[in-house]
Amino acid sequence: MNKKTLRVGMFGFGRTGRAVATVLFNTPHVELEWVARRSVGGRHRSVAEVLGVDSDTPAPFHATDAQDADTLLDQHPVDAIVDFSGEDGVLYYGEAAARRGITIISAISDYSPERLELLRELAERTVVMHSPNITxxxxxxxxxxxxxxxxxxxxxxxxxxxxxxxxxxxxxxxxxxxxxxxxxxxxxxxxxxxxxxxxxxxxxxxxxxxxxxxxxxIAREAFGNGILFALDNLRDKTAGFYTMEDLMRPYFQMDGDACKGQETTHPAEAG
Missing domain, CATH: 3.30.360.10 (Dihydrodipicolinate Reductase; domain 2)
Structure with missing residues (x-):
């Protein structure tokens, strides 16, 4: 069964962000629509240029200094936002994403209590997942x-x-x-x-x-694999605050048949 293509926008393009973008860019059922940075300079204007590939969906960079989040999300809509920027990134896009029901996946490793509280408030209106290490x-x-x-x-x-x-x-x-x-x-x-x-x-x-x-x-692309796991397992979830443990817990459920090695339904295939 083919998965519906998910349109993803990403904040942050440091070493880890670049590795994650590489994984997303090369995943058939995910379309990396854009990467947002504070400003856009230098010779590269898209992820495709950074990776040195030709693509009909190059995932251009957008400058947050040049437009507000409402403009960005209206002109370049996405199903999910992936955040590898910094603890203040959510202040830019959080409210705009929640109003539109856009899934938020944050991999910021060290949030202040105030930022975590903001994420939980946003989760009252949309799906929010936070993991300080998303592998x-x-x-x-x-x-x-x-x-x-x-x-x-x-x-x-x-x-x-x-x-x-x-x-x-x-x-x-x-x-x-x-x-x-x-x-x-x-x-x-x-x-x-x-x-x-x-x-x-x-x-x-x-x-x-x-x-x-x-x-x-072994490589920072492991964070990209974690993002894919989160994207796939957050599909059709209702608004709320989730962790990687919440998404992985069903895979730890083993009934008698599973212990005996008999064929069972994989949690990701259920429903």
């Missing part, structure tokens, strides 16, 4: 770790993270993992070396065994 793998790791923590709450748990040499602060993702598992932030073990994109590991220490859950980012 499928890291969210699977977090959910699996929480399940094991509930099964055996008294076992030893340690959180490790590794990143590129110049990253000064403790990984925001590691802080989220530690917080969800009830571990003090000061106990997070960090490594800074070379050009490591990102490694997160949770170690569970039993008396006679250990369990290690580890996620390694």
């Amino acid at each position: 499928v793998g890291i969210n699977f790791l977090l959910m699996a770790a929480k399940v094991l923590r509930r099964i055996l709450p008294d076992i030893d748990v340690e959180v490790f993270e590794e990143h590129f040499r110049s990253k000064p602060e403790v990984s925001g993702t590691a802080k989220v993992i530690a917080g969800e598992l009830g571990i003090e932030e000061e106990r997070i073990r960090t490594v800074r070396a070379g050009g490591i994109i990102g490694v997160h590991e949770v170690l569970f220490g039993f008396p006679y065994q250990t369990v290690r859950l580890k996620h390694e980012s």
Whole structure:
């Protein structure tokens, strides 16, 4: 069954935003309509030019300094907005998107309480999803770790993270993992070396065994895969505030037949 094409607009075009745009640009059932930046300069006027490809849908850049969000969304309508800009990006497009029922997917890693409250207010009128790390793998790791923590709450748990040499602060993702598992932030073990994109590991220490859950980012395009997962699983959702855990939870439901290896209906195919 062919999926309906989703028209997507994106805010932010740094290293991660560019990788995400590459994934979206090359996905058949997604049409990246445009990328919004504060200003548009330089020799590239579209994502297609940046990628060095010819396309009938080049995904042009639009300058937020030159027009308000209502004008942008009226002249270049989309079904969903993907935000990799910064915590104040939602101040530009949030109200305009909510009024039009446009899905908002925010991957901003460090929102202030005020910005999170704004997202929840917008979610009263449209579909809003926020994830500080939108890769499928890291969210699977977090959910699996929480399940094991509930099964055996008294076992030893340690959180490790590794990143590129110049990253000064403790990984925001590691802080989220530690917080969800009830571990003090000061106990997070960090490594800074070379050009490591990102490694997160949770170690569970039993008396006679250990369990290690580890996620390694090989390329920033992994964030694009997470965006695709979110776009596909937010289809037909009602207005509300969602997380990656909300979208992944149905995939953790295993009935007796699934455990026996018999054929079952995949959650993404249901309905």
